Structures are given as structure tokens and as C-alpha cells.
Amino acid sequence: xxxxxxxxxxxxxxxxxxxxxxxxxxxxxxxxxxxxxxxxxxxxxxxxxxxxxxxxxxxxxxxxxxxxxxxxxxxxxxxxxxxxxxxxxxxxxxxxxxxxxxxxxxxxxxxxxxxxxxx
Numbered sequence: 001x002x003x004x005x006x007x008x009x010x011x012x013x014x015x016x017x018x019x020x021x022x023x024x025x026x027x028x029x030x031x032x033x034x035x036x037x038x039x040x041x042x043x044x045x046x047x048x049x050x051x052x053x054x055x056x057x058x059x060x061x062x063x064x065x066x067x068x069x070x071x072x073x074x075x076x077x078x079x080x081x082x083x084x085x086x087x088x089x090x091x092x093x094x095x096x097x098x099x100x101x102x103x104x105x106x107x108x109x110x111x112x113x114x115x116x117x118x119x
Contacts, residue, residue: 019043021090023097030081030101033073037100039086040066046091052100053084071102080104 023041031037039050042065050059050069059069067088074082081104087097 021046021088021093021095023086023088023095026086026098026100029099030103031071032103033071035071036068037071037086038062038066038068039088039097041095044088044090044095047088049089051087051097052102055084059088071100074102074104 021043023039025040027038044067045061045064047061047067050057052072055072057070057072059067061067082102083099085097086100088095
């Protein structure tokens with residue numbers, strides 16, 4: 001690779017890493033506890049924590065601009081859904097997130113047995 005091409009590549013990488021991390025999208029924008037979602041943005045490679053509201057969750061950095069995370073089960077689940085903000089910490093910075101709808105599971109009784117149903 002010619003020296004000028006290497007210099008241009010290096011300069012591009014330094015500029016990209018100087019931008020602060022950001023979240024542009026969470027896909028899908030809703031889910032139940034245990035669902036895996038993808039968080040898309042910029043400069044997410046330094047992610048150290050992911051939160052749904054104030055609940056930390058398991059995550060994996062998939063690349064410089066994508067993190068996958070598991071939707072946590074909410075304590076004291078009730079019927080319906082709850083909107084929380086997905087946010088993370090990356091490179092020592094708290095990164096504001098996007099709204100996410102956690103759909104809660106409704107427990108129904110059917111002839112003496114418990115049946116799980118999504119609302």
C-alpha cells in the first residue's frame with residue numbers, strides 16, 4: 001500500500017475515533033424480557049455497560065457501530081408495556097439512548113394451568 005494511502009487511512013481512523021459515541025437506533029424498538037436487540041450508532045466499540053431504564057443488562061460489542069443487548073425482565077412485571085430509555089456507557093461517557101417499549105407478559109389462567117400470552 002503506498003505511503004499516501006496509509007496516511008489517508010490513518011487520518012480517517014483518528015478522526016472517526018475522535019467523534020463521541022452516539023446511538024441512532026435500537027432494533028426492534030420493542031420486545032419482551034430475554035429478547036436480543038441491536039443498538040446502532042457511532043463509536044460504540046468502547047461500550048462498558050448497557051441499560052434499559054436503570055436496569056443494567058448483558059451485551060456484546062459486535063463492531064465499532066453495533067452492540068447487541070438482552071432486554072431485561074422487569075421486576076414486579078405487570079400487564080401491558082413500559083417505555084424505557086436504552087442508554088450505555090462507552091469510553092467513560094454516558095451515551096443518551098432511544099426509547100424502547102418493553103412488552104410485559106400477561107399470565108392467564110386456563111382451566112387451572114398457567115398459560116403465558118403476549119399482550
